Structures are given as structure tokens and as C-alpha cells.
Amino acid sequence: MKGLVCLLLLLETFVFVNGGLNENEISQQLSSEDRRQNPPQTDTLRAEASTDSQQYCHLSFPDIHAALRELTATVTEQKENIRELTASDTEQKANIRELKANIRALETRLRDAEQAAEQQTISLEELKKKTDETSNLTLSQVEELRMENRDREIAFSASLMESGSGYVGPFTTEITLTYRNVFTNIGNAYNPITGVFTAPLRGAYMFRVSVYGIGGTTAAASIVKNGKRVVIAHDYQTQGNLSSSNGVVLLLEVGDFVYVRLWSGTRIYDNENNNNTFSGFLLFPLREDELCRM
Structure with missing residues (x-):
């Protein structure tokens, strides 16, 4: 019943808004509808x-x-x-x-x-x-x-006279000089009695010689290897002092000999100043194949 009433009220509103029915007509319609749906x-x-x-x-x-x-x-x-x-x-x-x-x-x-x-x-x-x-x-x-x-520490140096002063020479033939005043002889390869150095090792050695004399007579000496002259120290003048020196590097086999020989007809002079010297030392040892190539 309530739903029907609400529906009719909505319809009334719609009609009123659209200008279709007036209030009396709507009331009549509601009354007749209510009588149909509900008993008195x-x-x-x-x-x-x-x-x-x-x-x-x-x-x-x-x-x-x-x-x-x-x-x-x-x-x-x-x-x-x-x-x-x-x-x-x-x-x-x-x-x-x-x-x-x-x-x-x-x-x-x-x-x-x-x-x-x-x-x-x-x-x-x-x-x-x-x-x-x-x-x-x-x-x-x-x-x-x-x-x-x-064993390779080899070096020596010596002068002619251990003491005093004097001449050596001249001689009619060459002689081997014996340097008796030894300064250094490491390795004992130099013999001051014979004046000969004997190589204990295969290698390269450095040798030097110096000569000193008085003018009027030639002063000359040679470094000799195994009997063969290698280099010389030589000087000559009519008066005054004479002085000369020379050096050489030699490749030596074990047992090779090196010494100094005074030339024939020449002389040298020595005193406490040690003017005449013979020195040598090992530069470095060599293997056999290196020595052969040289």
C-alpha cells in the first residue's frame, strides 16, 4: 500500500511539473485508484x-x-x-x-x-x-x-835496489833485471830473486816498466813475454837526466813468463827515489774459449 501511494505521489509531481493535470483531477484519480486497490x-x-x-x-x-x-x-x-x-x-x-x-x-x-x-x-x-x-x-x-x-787477486810492484844508489850496466849482452825492492806481491806470482813474473791464471794482465839514467849513455829496457820482446822504454841525450816508461796488456796462459831485460850497451841509475820500477796485475781472468777467440 505504501509503495503504491509513493508511486502515485511521484506521478503527481511529474504531472504537475509538466502541466498535465490539476489538483482536482489528481485527487479524483487517487480516490478511484485507492478504492480499487483497497476495501473501504x-x-x-x-x-x-x-x-x-x-x-x-x-x-x-x-x-x-x-x-x-x-x-x-x-x-x-x-x-x-x-x-x-x-x-x-x-x-x-x-x-x-x-x-x-x-x-x-x-x-x-x-x-x-x-x-x-x-x-x-x-x-x-x-x-x-x-x-x-x-x-x-x-x-x-x-x-x-x-x-x-x-786465488785471482794478483798484483805486484817493485823497484831495482833495496837500498843505496848506483848504476846497472852497460853490458855487452841483454840481461834480465831483478827488481828486489818489492812494494806489493799479492798472489806471490812475482819472484824478486829471478825478476820473473809467472802467470798463475789464464787472463788479461797489465804490465808497466820505467827507466831512469844519466845523459851520455842510453837508458833502455824491454818488457819480454816468454823470451819475446813486447814493448820498450828508451831515452837518450848527451847530458842531464834520462827518463822513459811504457806499458802493455798481455793475454797470458797459465805458466807464461813476463820479465824486463836491459839492452846491451845501455845503463840505468837507481837510488832511494826508486826511479826504475816493474809492476803488473791481473785485470780479469778468461775462459779457454774466450782466450781462443782473441
Whole structure:
């Protein structure tokens, strides 16, 4: 009954707005419709029903539309919130994926660094081991070379007279000079009694000779190797002092002889100034193949 009344009221409003029916016609239609749908009632009941229906319709329909509008707005807002949450969730997932990728890259770099550190540690240990071995080898080689070079330390230097002064020569033939005043004789390769140097090692040797005399007689002497003249020191003038020197590098085999011979018909003079000297020393030893090439 209430629904029918509301419907009729809406129809009345529609007709009134559109200018179709007047109030009397609408009242008549409502009365006849009410008589068809409902049995006769008392005037009081009809009045109450009409009043209640009008109040219900006027109160219910606006409230329903407002509730629907409010509900629609709430649904729209919730959808927007859901979209925002979905977008935020997608962004968070992307951030999480990026963080995971960064973590994997860092883990890879950490593993590489650990492997590099391990390899470096191994390399340092190997280097230390090799250094120790090299150090031990070097010390051994130094000691060996020192012992070997001890036999290769060869040098001598001497002058003619141990004391006093005087002439030597002239003679009718060449003679071997004996330099008795020994300054140095490392290796004892020089013999001051014979005046002969004997090579103890195969190698290159340096020799020097100096002569001194008084003018009027020639002063001349030669460095001789195994009986063969090599170089000479020679000077001559009618008066005054005479002085000359010469030197040579010789390649000697073990046992080769080197000495100084005074020329025949010449003389030299010596005193405490040690003007006449004979010196020699080993420059460096040579292997057999090196000596052959030379």
C-alpha cells in the first residue's frame, strides 16, 4: 500500500511539473485508484495512511539517493586508493628487484676481492720463498766467488835496489833485471830473486816498466813475454837526466813468463827515489774459449 501511494505521489509531481493535470483531477484519480486497490476503510484510517505514506515517501527517497551518492563516492575513493596502492606496490617491487640485483653484484665483487686477496697472499708467499732462496743462493755465490777470487787477486810492484844508489850496466849482452825492492806481491806470482813474473791464471794482465839514467849513455829496457820482446822504454841525450816508461796488456796462459831485460850497451841509475820500477796485475781472468777467440 505504501509503495503504491509513493508511486502515485511521484506521478503527481511529474504531472504537475509538466502541466498535465490539476489538483482536482489528481485527487479524483487517487480516490478511484485507492478504492480499487483497497476495501473501504474509515475516514480516520485513510487519513492516517495518507499522511504516513506521504511522510515515508518524502523521507525515504532522498535518504536513499544520498546514501547511494555517498556510497558511489566512497567506492570511487576506494578504487583510487587501490590504484595508488597498486602503483606503490609495483614501485616497491621494482625497488626490491633493484636492491636484490645490487646485492648480487656486491656479492660477486666480494667473492672476486676475496679470490684476488687469496691469490695475492699466495703470490706473496711464493715471492718470499723465492726471495729467501735467491738470498741464500746469492750468499752462497758471493762466498764462492770470494773464495774463487782469493786465488785471482794478483798484483805486484817493485823497484831495482833495496837500498843505496848506483848504476846497472852497460853490458855487452841483454840481461834480465831483478827488481828486489818489492812494494806489493799479492798472489806471490812475482819472484824478486829471478825478476820473473809467472802467470798463475789464464787472463788479461797489465804490465808497466820505467827507466831512469844519466845523459851520455842510453837508458833502455824491454818488457819480454816468454823470451819475446813486447814493448820498450828508451831515452837518450848527451847530458842531464834520462827518463822513459811504457806499458802493455798481455793475454797470458797459465805458466807464461813476463820479465824486463836491459839492452846491451845501455845503463840505468837507481837510488832511494826508486826511479826504475816493474809492476803488473791481473785485470780479469778468461775462459779457454774466450782466450781462443782473441
